[in-house]
Amino acid sequence: VSALRRQAGSDADTVAVRPTFESFAERVWQPLRQALVGALGVDRGVEAHARALSYAWEHQERVMRMDAPVAYLFKVGRSQTRIRRKPVPEMFPLPSAPEFEYEPSLVPALARLPEQQRVAVFLVVGCGWRYVEVAELTGRTESTVRASVQRGLERLRHDLNVEDE
Amino acid sequence: MGTSVEDQVRVLATHALRRAEQIDGSSVREPNLGDPSVRIEQHAAGPPELNSHYPVHVSARHSGRVRRLALVAAAIVAVAIVGALVARGPDRTAPITDAPPSVDPGLERAMRSRASTAADIAGLDPISVTATATTAGMVVDLFGSSSACPAATDIVVYQVQFDGEFADNTTRGGPGVAPGSGRSVLLVQRTPIDSESDSCGFVRVPPTPVDLTAFGPTTTLGLVDPAARLARHPVVGTSTEELAFGMVWIGDTGDTFGGAPEMPAGSAPPSLQMPTYLGVSSRDGLTLAGFVLSEELDRSHMTAIVGGDSTLTVYDADGRTQVGTFVQGKGFIALDEDPASVPTASRTTLITSESSPQSMP
Numbered sequence: 001v002s003a004l005r006r007q008a009g010s011d012a013d014t015v016a017v018r019p020t021f022e023s024f025a026e027r028v029w030q031p032l033r034q035a036l037v038g039a040l041g042v043d044r045g046v047e048a049h050a051r052a053l054s055y056a057w058e059h060q061e062r063v064m065r066m067d068a069p070v071a072y073l074f075k076v077g078r079s080q081t082r083i084r085r086k087p088v089p090e091m092f093p094l095p096s097a098p099e100f101e102y103e104p105s106l107v108p109a110l111a112r113l114p115e116q117q118r119v120a121v122f123l124v125v126g127c128g129w130r131y132v133e134v135a136e137l138t139g140r141t142e143s144t145v146r147a148s149v150q151r152g153l154e155r156l157r158h159d160l161n162v163e164d165e
Numbered sequence: 166m167g168t169s170v171e172d173q174v175r176v177l178a179t180h181a182l183r184r185a186e187q188i189d190g191s192s193v194r195e196p197n198l199g200d201p202s203v204r205i206e207q208h209a210a211g212p213p214e215l216n217s218h219y220p221v222h223v224s225a226r227h228s229g230r231v232r233r234l235a236l237v238a239a240a241i242v243a244v245a246i247v248g249a250l251v252a253r254g255p256d257r258t259a260p261i262t263d264a265p266p267s268v269d270p271g272l273e274r275a276m277r278s279r280a281s282t283a284a285d286i287a288g289l290d291p292i293s294v295t296a297t298a299t300t301a302g303m304v305v306d307l308f309g310s311s312s313a314c315p316a317a318t319d320i321v322v323y324q325v326q327f328d329g330e331f332a333d334n335t336t337r338g339g340p341g342v343a344p345g346s347g348r349s350v351l352l353v354q355r356t357p358i359d360s361e362s363d364s365c366g367f368v369r370v371p372p373t374p375v376d377l378t379a380f381g382p383t384t385t386l387g388l389v390d391p392a393a394r395l396a397r398h399p400v401v402g403t404s405t406e407e408l409a410f411g412m413v414w415i416g417d418t419g420d421t422f423g424g425a426p427e428m429p430a431g432s433a434p435p436s437l438q439m440p441t442y443l444g445v446s447s448r449d450g451l452t453l454a455g456f457v458l459s460e461e462l463d464r465s466h467m468t469a470i471v472g473g474d475s476t477l478t479v480y481d482a483d484g485r486t487q488v489g490t491f492v493q494g495k496g497f498i499a500l501d502e503d504p505a506s507v508p509t510a511s512r513t514t515l516i517t518s519e520s521s522p523q524s525m526p
Binding site: 033034037038041042045046049101102103106107110121122125126127153156157160162 | 168169170171173174175176177178179180181182184185
């Protein structure tokens with residue numbers, strides 16, 4: 001009986017809560033996906049994204065009140081998919097098309113970057129984020145993000161044997 | 166390649182995010198949440214101003230100093246870690262259950278915690294978290310046969326993490342998990358309606374979480390097939406009489422998947438050789454309707470969404486949709502159909518990738 005009552009109560013609650021959470025999920029979905037894929041690669045990034053949003057659902061009252069929920073969920077996703085001494089999967093699988101649209105060695109070069117630089121390069125250069133947005137996500141200063149992007153690009157150019165522009 | 170590193174990074178990012186969409190079918194399943202590649206494509210069309218020039222200049226002296234400091238710091242951390250490990254000695258953490266040695270105790274604790282949380286969200290009481298698993302082999306044990314599913318008198322919630330492959334879809338008595346698609350799986354089991362039935366099922370923890378409050382007191386469980394990309398909206402309860410509870414599944418014709426009742430007799434003539442069906446069950450476990458999906462549909466990219474207003478949308482691999490509703494005793498009614506014109510009978514709807522729903526005799 002208590003379960004039935006709780007069920008009835010939660011049904012009523014759901015009507016009120018769901019639209020709010022769904023709008024919240026819409027807002028954080030895209031930046032969170034981009035950040036986690038950039039930091040962790042495709043497979044782990046998707047997994048982290050799912051876990052982070054599940055966590056957000058479970059703790060929606062707290063998470064939705066946060067000033068920077070994307071940054072918080074970014075950390076949640078990373079921590080909940082921490083690799084336990086497994087072989088590191090291929091982070092950015094090469095396309096199956098015979099003609100690559102980018103230098104194949106860019107994949108391992110990007111994966112070799114420190115995560116801070118990789119996230120900064122992926123989001124700023126790859127996804128068009130502003131420096132301040134990445135700074136908010138990672139909890140670093142804008143100038144640090146700017147430096148990370150520059151150093152990351154420099155390392156990529158070095159690894160790809162590209163002359164500095 | 167003839168393009169700058171920045172351009173190539175943009176292309177790689179676009180590819181990576183599209184690949185991510187392919188993995189969970191997000192762009193197909195959740196069009197309202199926006200296409201994450203849109204922003205990328207906008208930038209790929211032309212470098213944004215702030216990216217147009219990078220003054221790549223790092224002082225060699227500064228770079229070397231940082232590197233040396235990093236090496237020293239890494240050495241200190243390494244020594245500290247080794248010292249801590251030596252001081253700690255062997256791990257005395259006792260396993261929680263009699264789970265096989267392959268189950269990581271820490272992961273199992275995490276699973277139990279998450280499963281308990283999920284049950285709490287669902288308002289399910291009493292709850293019995295009875296099993297967790299981490300390996301594909303153990304999952305097969307859980308689902309290998311009806312007898313492997315515990316005869317539940319309580320709710321059983323499993324949180325299962327596996328990264329193995331189900332190469333054999335037949336061993337589980339239903340559509341299996343596509344190789345490589347196994348990820349986080351949340352399993353919810355209620356008291357079976359039919360004690361003889363296999364009531365195990367699985368719901369992948371989706372990006373948009375399952376509304377577990379939809380699980381009614383007599384509901385068996387929600388079933389989805391990750392291979393069929395139903396995970397985003399696996400079970401959504403509605404308040405309508407027609408579809409008090411949507412149990413959506415995909416299976417091979419004639420299968421009883423996870424205790425779901427078979428398709429209504431005669432609704433899927435064997436001669437049609439339609440390999441896949443999709444159905445929605447009511448709260449009381451009766452099948453409201455089932456409809457056969459054409460083999461032309463790419464099952465791995467097909468999505469069905471049961472909306473809160475009872476509408477059911479089926480997406481095929483190319484994003485074409487069929488939208489309609491399930492009406493008890495009638496079946497799938499397309500939105501442009503008048504339900505009153507459809508005779509009250511168990512109706513099977515044939516959906517092809519190019520045509521509108523067609524009524525089958």
